[in-house]
Amino acid sequence: MTESAPNSPPAPRTPAGGAGLAALLTAPERALIALDYDGTLAPIVPRPSDAVPAPGAMDALRRISHEIGTLAIITGRPVDSLLELTGLEKIPDFGNLIILGQYGLQRWDSGSRAISSPEPLPGVAAVRAALPELLRDAPVGTAVEDKHQALVVHVRRTADPDSALAALTPALTALAEDHGMEAAPGKRVLELRPPGHDKGGALRRLIAACQARSVLVAGDDYGDLPAFEAVDELRAGGLPGITVCSDSPEVPDVIRERADLVVGGPPGMVALLEVLVERLSG
Numbered sequence: 001m002t003e004s005a006p007n008s009p010p011a012p013r014t015p016a017g018g019a020g021l022a023a024l025l026t027a028p029e030r031a032l033i034a035l036d037y038d039g040t041l042a043p044i045v046p047r048p049s050d051a052v053p054a055p056g057a058m059d060a061l062r063r064i065s066h067e068i069g070t071l072a073i074i075t076g077r078p079v080d081s082l083l084e085l086t087g088l089e090k091i092p093d094f095g096n097l098i099i100l101g102q103y104g105l106q107r108w109d110s111g112s113r114a115i116s117s118p119e120p121l122p123g124v125a126a127v128r129a130a131l132p133e134l135l136r137d138a139p140v141g142t143a144v145e146d147k148h149q150a151l152v153v154h155v156r157r158t159a160d161p162d163s164a165l166a167a168l169t170p171a172l173t174a175l176a177e178d179h180g181m182e183a184a185p186g187k188r189v190l191e192l193r194p195p196g197h198d199k200g201g202a203l204r205r206l207i208a209a210c211q212a213r214s215v216l217v218a219g220d221d222y223g224d225l226p227a228f229e230a231v232d233e234l235r236a237g238g239l240p241g242i243t244v245c246s247d248s249p250e251v252p253d254v255i256r257e258r259a260d261l262v263v264g265g266p267p268g269m270v271a272l273l274e275v276l277v278e279r280l281s282g
């Protein structure tokens with residue numbers, strides 16, 4: 001993070017990012033802040049079911065939800081998993097928040113508190129049925145996360161996750177494609193998911209729906225790249241924006257290198273949200 005005056009947001013390292021942050025601070029009521037969950041608001045842990053928010057994250061989110069036009073979490077997770085891990089529904093006094101789950105397939109908002117979710121593609125059931133046989137000889141520690149609309153093969157708990165992922169990827173990709181799905185890489189996972197849904201499309205639709213005039217996007221993994229690319233395109237079309245990388249040794253170089261601002265993992269993200277709250281509420 002670039003040094004800046006106390007209680008000022010850190011200075012982005014690009015002029016376009018600086019313009020995006022300035023636009024957000026000048027007209028926060030027309031701004032969208034769209035955050036990833038795993039690796040950005042919650043530290044990466046061995047088991048997905050243990051990924052709770054970083055200390056202070058929920059309070060920072062609650063506070064900033066009152067200072068800006070729209071706050072969103074755009075995640076690969078199912079909405080119900082995110083609600084459970086964050087305890088969001090039990091936090092009183094949360095402002096305007098939208099959750100787009102499973103890369104935009106699912107939606108929840110703090111007004112209706114209802115989850116909208118399409119029926120899974122038929123290919124999901126076929127992939128689910130084929131996985132046990134395909135993974136029969138996979139390294140010990142390989143695990144499947146069933147997200148109903150998609151399946152995720154996790155290798156983080158194997159002895160050599162990189163080798164395990166490299167060995168499994170060709171067969172898993174073929175399986176997904178045979179059933180009209182796509183295989184998408186993540187941190188020590190391969191997601192087998194419906195094609196045509198990514199965080200870029202989800203972000204563009206959200207910006208149009210909330211008529212945002214500026215955007216801040218934060219992420220840490222390949223799944224966030226389409227959202228970063230969308231910010232570039234939006235900027236070219238005249239909408240200011242800033243991309244933030246929640247850094248850690250596992251972050252893909254492409255995310256770290258193209259971000260306008262790099263913060264130190266989920267604790268750094270919480271610190272950024274807190275300084276934005278201070279600035280906007282002051």
Ligand SMILES: O=P(O)(O)OC[C@H]1O[C@H](O[C@H]2O[C@H](CO)[C@@H](O)[C@H](O)[C@H]2O)[C@H](O)[C@@H](O)[C@@H]1O
Pocket residue numbers: 036037038039043044045046047048049051074075076077078145147152154156186187188189191221223
């Ligand atoms: O878009 P996100 O909110 O970042 O979600 C992407 C995937 O994150 C989860 O997996 C990652 O976090 C796990 C818990 O820390 C970790 O064990 C795993 O290795 C990471 O890849 C989640 O389990 C997936 O369903 C999400 O799609």
